[in-house]
Each structure stands twice: as structure tokens, then as C-alpha cells.
Amino acid sequence: MSTLRIGLAGLGRMGRIHADNLAGRCSVARLGAVYDADPTVAREAGERYGVPWTTSFEELLAHPAAEAVAIATPTGAHAPMTVAGAQAGRDVFCEKPIALDRATTVATVEEVRRAGVQFQVGFHRRFDPDWAAVAERIRAGELGEVALFRSSLRDMASPPASFLAGSGGFFRDVTVHDLDVARWLVGEVVEVTAHGAAVSDPEGFAAVGDVDTAVVVLRFASGALGVIDNSRASGYGYECSTEVMGSRATARIDNPYRRGYEWRTPGLTSRDLVADFQERYPLAYAAELDGFARAVLDRSPVQVSGEDALAAFDLAEAADESWRTGRTVAVRYTGTGYARASVSEVSA
Amino acid sequence: MSTLRIGLAGLGRMGRIHADNLAGRCSVARLGAVYDADPTVAREAGERYGVPWTTSFEELLAHPAAEAVAIATPTGAHAPMTVAGAQAGRDVFCEKPIALDRATTVATVEEVRRAGVQFQVGFHRRFDPDWAAVAERIRAGELGEVALFRSSLRDMASPPASFLAGSGGFFRDVTVHDLDVARWLVGEVVEVTAHGAAVSDPEGFAAVGDVDTAVVVLRFASGALGVIDNSRASGYGYECSTEVMGSRATARIDNPYRRGYEWRTPGLTSRDLVADFQERYPLAYAAELDGFARAVLDRSPVQVSGEDALAAFDLAEAADESWRTGRTVAVRYTGTGYARASVSEVSA
Amino acid sequence: MSTLRIGLAGLGRMGRIHADNLAGRCSVARLGAVYDADPTVAREAGERYGVPWTTSFEELLAHPAAEAVAIATPTGAHAPMTVAGAQAGRDVFCEKPIALDRATTVATVEEVRRAGVQFQVGFHRRFDPDWAAVAERIRAGELGEVALFRSSLRDMASPPASFLAGSGGFFRDVTVHDLDVARWLVGEVVEVTAHGAAVSDPEGFAAVGDVDTAVVVLRFASGALGVIDNSRASGYGYECSTEVMGSRATARIDNPYRRGYEWRTPGLTSRDLVADFQERYPLAYAAELDGFARAVLDRSPVQVSGEDALAAFDLAEAADESWRTGRTVAVRYTGTGYARASVSEVSA
Amino acid sequence: MSTLRIGLAGLGRMGRIHADNLAGRCSVARLGAVYDADPTVAREAGERYGVPWTTSFEELLAHPAAEAVAIATPTGAHAPMTVAGAQAGRDVFCEKPIALDRATTVATVEEVRRAGVQFQVGFHRRFDPDWAAVAERIRAGELGEVALFRSSLRDMASPPASFLAGSGGFFRDVTVHDLDVARWLVGEVVEVTAHGAAVSDPEGFAAVGDVDTAVVVLRFASGALGVIDNSRASGYGYECSTEVMGSRATARIDNPYRRGYEWRTPGLTSRDLVADFQERYPLAYAAELDGFARAVLDRSPVQVSGEDALAAFDLAEAADESWRTGRTVAVRYTGTGYARASVSEVSA
Structure with missing residues (x-):
């Protein structure tokens, strides 16, 4: 079994998930080396996993154990590291988002294309066995x-205000996942209408100009309608579930329970709910790196390209604009992201 | 146990459901007499249930066995019969909708109020044990x-074009049920945004200026968001399910299976789905007439008043307008239905 | 619609259930008259339901409103009243058990057969829509x-000792229902092995020589195996569920939830459980009287005959004997109940 | 993170599952080296996983990359290899069963104890997250x-007759898993009564003196009752589910669906069922080797000891005897397996 050694950059929450998967759960992708700007963090991980570690991203790129790179650093570093990796001839896996602004996102996608390397972005849901089936x-x-x-994509409770400030806003941070799934399962979108509310902490969210609850309505090029609901304050737990209703069948992807048993007490039966994305997706994060490694080894197309990430980002921007203006935003897929369309274009 | 004998007007699909319930499943309400314009239908029902029958609504109102009346005639007769019943001093249960236009609806509600009788409209979901709990x-x-x-409210397949033409349109005919539930469970609405599509038969629906699929977004006075999806072409079966997500708990009302068993064959387990509202609501229609009878006997308020019906109708009209104009419609509850509000009213 | 007026004898717990159903939920069977030995109870019911009442069973039998009789009196009166009803030419519905001893049960079945009337015994499960399907x-x-x-048949908590003393023991009182279902769904039985335990109140059950928990293993004539578990101390609620595993498919009849919604709180989702047979079987008791009435009106066979009741009783006796002796009891169906078989008969 | 390199002996169906887990899913246990008697199989695995390979078990034991050994060879080799490993000072993980006869099982357990090494037997269910919780x-x-x-433990279809002949019989091969779980969750057993049938292929099973369907009733020392049903011919799929009913609560461990979505078509919703133990237990086999590795590294007790395996084996023997004799077998836990008890011992 051919394997691919990956140099992992960034050892925060997502980075550690990837490191554990690469070290112990992936079957094709392997942990080759680690980078973190913080030497304590980098050394500790290097020792824990028995791989070379560095505090220099350039060194990581140059290390023979980093046959490809996975980038899980803070968002601001995603684009420059992706570009540096690509220019160094490395195939790149990058956590979402590529960037918080469109210009950087577009420039990164173009730079990677020019370099001719493989580039996969971290929309993990496409790799979960249920969604894939x-x-x-x-x-x-x-x-x-x-x-x-x-x-539906819902978090149990809001992250701290410090996170929200740098998140790009609710639509770019959260809704973007459902928007990617919408394109993947149904096709391109022609209209986006978004509604938002700050329910859990009206003042706090107003202060950062953001919302904790949103409903986004999509009209697809096919004529189908779509609706996404998102929340940062679901209270009961994490939720990620989808329904696609078709003319011949309807599929409903569940939000699983945390454990496979029920507990009965007088008059009541109860089940544990999953608390966060780690409990909801025990397999998807390992599978996405294996998928990346397979695409690299086989020179086959990745399953979530930079163009896919750009398209989802553009739809999130449209949602953000719709929420701010109170109007439907008409869009047109161009092959590289979405352009604004006039309403007559949509109707035509 | 005190009972109330009801004179039932109209013996079509809904009328027969009510007749069966009054004859055999209600515990307080009883079938007192039946009216239908068609003498064959009226006589047959009278004989089947062993009650007096008539082809004259006036006769029904005058009959001592019609201590109150239930109106399940074609829609156009709802308002005049309600008014006639009220003026004759009879408490009235009337199937929804009161009328297909606002003026008649308002006039009917006012006339009933003037007459001082009890008036309940047929939003059955409020009487289902799950919803009530x-x-x-x-x-x-x-x-x-x-x-x-x-x-969600979804029908398996579209009714015939002839029905659609006289239905008042998708929002007034279907969405109105979810709009009533929204007000009942969450409170008054300040914004309505509706999106529609004709997916199952684009030409057919275009011909009658209607849709078979809709997504309606609500903003409540409380700041909460709401989303309704409706379909006349769900394919798999009838669906009526609701979720209310709150700060302390979240309730999800299921769409039940048709039968309480699963059937396992190699690699697959399957369950029967309910096909229509009759299978979905085996108890609600009987309970609504018992609820009406109890309110009449106790002189307590009915659980779905004419004002409730008017409010749901007004929200359906707002949805229809929003769908036609592509804009959010701001509304304001006046105590007797909804008025249009300016956007600044909503924001204030 | 032809209906049958039934004279109901006995207005205890089961009697009241039947009275309510006959008065308000059955569609063919109707409440014709009521009898109870207690004049207060009888009068109250007569007035509540608006039917004639009496404290004399002979009077009930003679009353023209009692076209057939339903017997829900204390167990000791089942057999003599059934016989009296049959001899008076009345078709008889009788609650289970016919009697607590075999001789009386056999004599009653024979007497009814001689009288040539219809005779149905109250195994309600056969009339539940899920089981029937x-x-x-x-x-x-x-x-x-x-x-x-x-x-599985399980009760949430034990009845009082006074009830237990006159119940005929766990196998005749509880297991008998599952034994009837076993014969109905699978066919005749050739071996019964029973195990019992008194878990909730060892001293109390020892005092009456009974158990609160039992496992009964059946071998069917077809070669299939069966297993029944019963409890009077399930703690969480009432349970009645069955699985039949076949070569082409496997059916599992659920124990339904009390309400059709789930309630989510942090980390947990919960559902209400049914507490007793009344919540478990909202339709079966009404359906069994309608089934009886139809059989009487059509002169078609009843769905649970006296012979069925005798067969289930005999299997319960075999279970009781097996539990007391610690040995498997071999049985042979004779067409009128079960005889003891030698082991060689079974093997042959 | 400290890891343990394991020398894996045997590369049949179970061996490959362990090899894949050790190579890619375990977090503490690692694949150190592989042994198989077939040189083609051994070399292929060595090359696939990039570890040393050998066709000599002695070589495996001597190899420094085999810090401990896992034995997944054909059943007949389990005991001698376990003993050889223990005598070589290696901690041993061994697939169940240790042997098909009691003398060898006892001798192996004693030999391992004498050698003072860790010894874990492959009852994987104890390591599944749901069961563990x-x-x-x-x-x-x-x-x-x-x-x-x-x-319940059920297989979809019978293995070939050649497998059955060397399986030790249904009770030792299949029921033994449920017997281990019974001891683990409830405690020691005092009576075993077993019933068997050959339903899918009566002649075939008669030829090997075995059954494909069994019901085993247990009486626990605590007074509780237990019931196990097993099948080699469930038809619909693999099933492994357990219920424990207690005075304060009742736990039900599900048999999960194969995928987390439902698929709705007209009138029907369906779900995929798991087909075999691999689909049912995606995590347990990796977890049991990690558990073994942790016990070895920490010198803490293993979670399934040789004594546990012996006790489950003894209960399976008692079940086999009960089935053959048609009598309840009374047993007594001795600390090292079960002895036969007289009935008076049980009652005392």
C-alpha cells in the first residue's frame, strides 16, 4: 500500500485533529513532519508522534518527509502558505477558508493553478461515509x-467574541459548509436570500455586526429551492443534517446520536446527543486526508478544489450581502466563482 | 356526560370525516342532523347515521337536533353559511378557509362577533395530542x-388542476396551516418573505399562476426566525412536522409512520409512511369537534377563533405578495388581522 | 351502517374502557345497556351514557337493548355469566380469562358451543392495527x-398483593397474552419451558407463590423456537413488543412512544414512554368490540374463539408447571386445547 | 505517546482486520512484524505494511519488533502459540477461543499465569464505545x-459446513460472546438452560450435530434472569444488541444501521442494515488492541483475561450440555471457570 507523508503546518485545534488522524487513523496519508510557530508546541508534537518538527514553514516545505503539505494554521496564513507550498512544488491541503476576502481567495486559486499542483480545501462533509453514499x-x-x-448546521454555543471578530462573519464561517454541500448535491445557484438574527446575545453580536441564527434560501439553476438554517446557539448540541427531496426519492441524512444505546427511566427514554463537529464526524477528517493523498498519488482530481472553495465563498458573500441589504442577490456561476447577475438574467 | 348535537353541513371529503367522527369517535360532540345540497348524498348520510337529513341549510339551522352547526361545504359557502348560522343564534364550527378574500373574511368575523355566538375555524393541528402537548x-x-x-407541510402529489384553480393559491391553501402554528407556538410575526417554484409540472402551475413548492421565512416580533417549507410533490408521502428551538430546550414533532412495525429484508429495514392528512391525524379532527362542543357547553373560549383564522389568512396573503414581488413584506398585528408595516416600523 | 347494541356487564377498570369505546369510539358496536352489581355504579353509568341500567344480570340479558352481551365483571363471574348469556341465546364477548381453572374453562367453551351462539374472548392485541397488519x-x-x-409483555410496577392472590398466577394472567400471539402468528406449540424469578419483592411474591419476572421458551410444531419475557417490574413503563424472524423477512412490532415528539436539552434527547396498556392500545379495545359486532351481524367466525382462549390457557398452565418442576413440558394440540405429550411424541 | 509494537501471527480474515487496525487505526498499538505459515501471504503483508515478515512463529517471538504478540491463527494453534509466547516472555493477545476443549483451555490459562505475562482474549464487544459506556x-x-x-447475536447466513465442523458447535462459537457479556454486565451465573433448532438447513446441521438457532436462559447468582437468542440464519443481516433491565433504569444497546441516512420512496422509508461483524464494530477491534497495548505498557490488568475466557467457555459447555440433555445445568463459579453444581446448591 503506497502512502504519502504529509508535512502538517499548524497545531491548534484542527491541526491536532489532523495530526492524530495522520498518525493513527489514516490509511494512505501519513504524518511526515510538523510545523508550528510556537517552538514548545512544535517540539511536543514532534516528540509525541515521532516525526521531525520545525518552527520554520520554509524548512517544512524543504523537508523530504513533507511529500505534500497540509495547512491548519490561523486563517490569515492559509493563503500565503498555500501559495508558498505550491510554488515549492508541493501538493497542498488547506483548511477552509482560503481567505476572508475574495481578492486573496481568487489570487490563491490562480497561483495554485499556475503552479500545477494538487490543491484540496477542507470541506470535510464530502468525505463522511453517509454523505458520500x-x-x-x-x-x-x-x-x-x-x-x-x-x-441545518448548528453549534451548541457561541465561540468567544475574539473568535467571532476574526471569523469573517456567520455566513462565511458557518453557512459556507451548507453552501458547499448545496452545490455538491444539487448544482449551481442563481439566487440567494438571507435572514439573520442575534438571539443568544443581541448586544454582543451587534457589537461585532454579526448574527447567531440565520435562514438562507437558495434558488438553483434547475428551478429547485433550497433552505439552510444555521445557529450558534442550538443549546441541545451540535447538528449537521440534510434532506434532498427529489421526484423519485427523498434522502435524509441524520444527525447521529453520540452513543448507540437508549437509557430508560420511569416514563422517559433518553439518548446522548453529539456535542460538536468532532463527535459528529469521527471519520470524515481522516477520510479527507486519505482522499487528498490518493488524489496526489494517483494524479486524479481532488474532491474539493480551490474553485469549489471559491464558489462556496462567493455564495456566502452573497448571503452576507442579502442579509445586510434585505434583498435577494442574483448570482451566476462563471466557472471560477460566482458573479452578480441581474434579476432578468435569473428569470430568463 | 353532557353532549352537544351538531348539525353538519356538507358531506364531501371533509364532511364525511366529520360525520364519521361525530357518529363514532367524538365523546362530547354528536351528530345531530346532516345537510347537503345533493339529496342523494344527504339522504344516504341521514340513513347511514340514523339522523335527520335535509337539502335546505335553513331547515338544518331550524332543526332542534342542530344545537350548533359545523360547516364543511365548498369554500364559497363557508362565509354566508357562517353568517346565517350566527344570525340564527347557532354556535358555528367552520372549515378553513372562511373565504378566499380578505373583505369577506373580515366581514364574517365581524358578523359572528356581533351575533355573540361561538365561532371556531378548522385548524385541526392545534388539537392533535402531540402538538397540544x-x-x-x-x-x-x-x-x-x-x-x-x-x-414542513407536504403532500404526496398535486390535486387536480380544477381544485387548484379554486384553492386560493398555495400560500392560502397550504402554508396557512403552518402560519397558524407559527403564531400559536411562537407569537406574532413582523416580516414575511416567500419563495416559490413549480417543480412537478411547471407548465400546469404556470397556467394557474401557482407553485407546488415554497419556502417562507418569518421574522417574529420576539426576534426569532422561522422557516416553513411546503410541497405538493413530496413523492414519498404526506409530511407534517415542526421544530421549535429554544434557549432551554428544543422540541421536534415527528411525522409518524403509518404502522408501528419495521419490516426487515436482506440488507434493508423499511417502514410504511403516511399517505395523507387522514392517516397523519387519526385523532385531531375528532378532537377539534369535541373541543368546539366543550367550548359551546362551557361558554369558554374556542381554541381557534375567527380572529386566528383571519391572522393566518393575512400572513398567507403577505407570503403570496412576497412571492409575487420578490420582496420581504413587513406586517403588524392589529388585534384583528395584520396590517402592512413599513420597514422602519419593523426595525424600531 | 348496521350496528349492534351491546349490554355491558361490569363497570370496573376494563368495563369503563369498554363503555367509553361503545359510547364514543366504536363504529359498529354500540352501548345498549349496562349492568353492575353496585347500584351506584350502574346508575351513574346509565345516566352518563344515556342507556338503561340494571343491577340484575338476568334483566340485562332480557333487555331488548342488549342484542349481545359483553362481560367485564370480576373473573369469577366470567364463566357463569357467559353460560347464562349463551343459554339466553345471546352472543357473548367475555374478558379474559374465561376462568382460573381448566375444568370451568372447558365446560364454558362446550356450553357455548352447544348453545350455538358467537363467543369471543378479550385478547385485544389481535385487533391492534400494527399487529393485525x-x-x-x-x-x-x-x-x-x-x-x-x-x-415481551411488561408492566411498570406490580399490582397490589390482593390482586395477585386472585390473578391465577403470572403465567395465566400475563404470559397468556404472548402465548395467544405465539399461536396466532406462528402456530401450535409442542414444548414449553418456563423460568421465573421474584426480583422486585422476593418476600411478597414468595408469600403468594408467584413471580414478577419470567422467561418462557417455546418450541413450535414447525421446528421454530420462541421466547417470551415478562415482567411486572419493568420500571420504565409498559412494554408490549414482538419480533417474528422468518426466512424471507423479519417483522418487529414496536412499543410506541407516548407522544410523537422528542424533547432536546443540553446533550440529551428524550421521549415519553407509555405507562400502561391503555396508552399502548388506544384503538385495540374499540376494534375488538367492533370485530365482535361484525362477526355477530355477519354470522362470520370471531377472531378469538373460546377454543383459542382455552389453548392459550393450557399453554399458560404448562408454563406454570414447567416453572414449578424445573422441567420442559411437552404438549400436543388436540383441537380443543392442549394435552400433555410424552417426549417421544415431540421428537417423532 | 508511548506505543507498543506487536508481532501479529496469522493473516486470515481476523488477522487482516488486526493488521489494518494496527497499521492505520490503533493509537497505542502498532504493527511490528507479521507471521503466517504461508510464505506468499506473509511476504505480501510484510510488504504492504512495511514491516518484517516470517513463516516461523519462533522467529516472530524472537524479533525485537514484536514487543508483544497477537495470535489470529486457526483455532488449533491458539493454545500452543499462546503458551510459546508466554514462555518466551511475551505478553499475548489471543483471538477467541483459546481452544475447543476445556483441558487445553485450563492448561493454557495456567501456563500463562505461571509465566507472569499479560494475556488478553478477543472478546471485542467489551471495547465497543456503546457497550463500554x-x-x-x-x-x-x-x-x-x-x-x-x-x-441477541445473529448472523445473516450460515458459514460453510467445513467451518461448522471445526467451530466447536454453535454454543462455543457464537453464544460464548453473549455469555461473556452476561458475566461482564450482570455477574456470575448459577443455571443454564439451552434450546436449539436447525431451521435453515435441518439435514446439514443434523449431519454435524449442530443447530443454527438457539435460545439460552440464564439464572444469575443475584436472582436475575437472562435470555440469549442466537441465529446463523437471520436473513436480514447481522445483529448484536443487548438490553439490561434494572430497578432504576433499563439500557438498550442498539444494532446500528449501516449508514446514517434514510431513503424515502412512495409510501416507504428504508435504511441499510449492517451485514456482518465488521460493519457492526468499526471501532471495537482497534480498541481492543489499544486496550491490550495500554495494559502491557502500564502493567495494568487486561479487560478480558484468560479466566474470563475460560468462564465463558464453561458456560457455553453448560449450554451445549443442556441442549443435548434437555435439562437445566446448574453451575457454580469457582474463581477459575465454572464447576457443575447440584440443584440444591442453586436453591440454597
């Missing part, structure tokens, strides 16, 4: 024509 | 502040 | 050859 | 006194 049945035509798409 | 827990504060309301 | 699919051959039958 | 809650007293234990 449904996508395959939709591709096979078992669902028929899609009439309605419905998706 | 959730409503009670919300009223008791167990759910906390509501952040998100989500509701 | 599964039975029909098994009859149609969809399940293939049965390999394993599994059934 | 329930066990922990039972240990913590949340369930109260156990009244009833119920467990």
Missing part, C-alpha cells in the same frame, strides 16, 4: 429531479 | 426563548 | 418460514 | 439491581 445515489439518478434541499 | 410545555416556559421555528 | 403479511407468506418468535 | 453506567450504580438481561 447519498451523493453517489444522487449521481446515479436514484433521486430523480431535485425539488427541495434543506440543510 | 408541545404547546403546553412551551406555554409553561420549559423551552425558554424561541430562536428558530421550522415547519 | 403484521399477521396479514405473515398469512400472505411474505415472511417465509418462521425461525424465531420473540415477545 | 453502558457497562460504566451499570458499574456506577445508575441501573440499580438487574432483573432481566436480554441479548
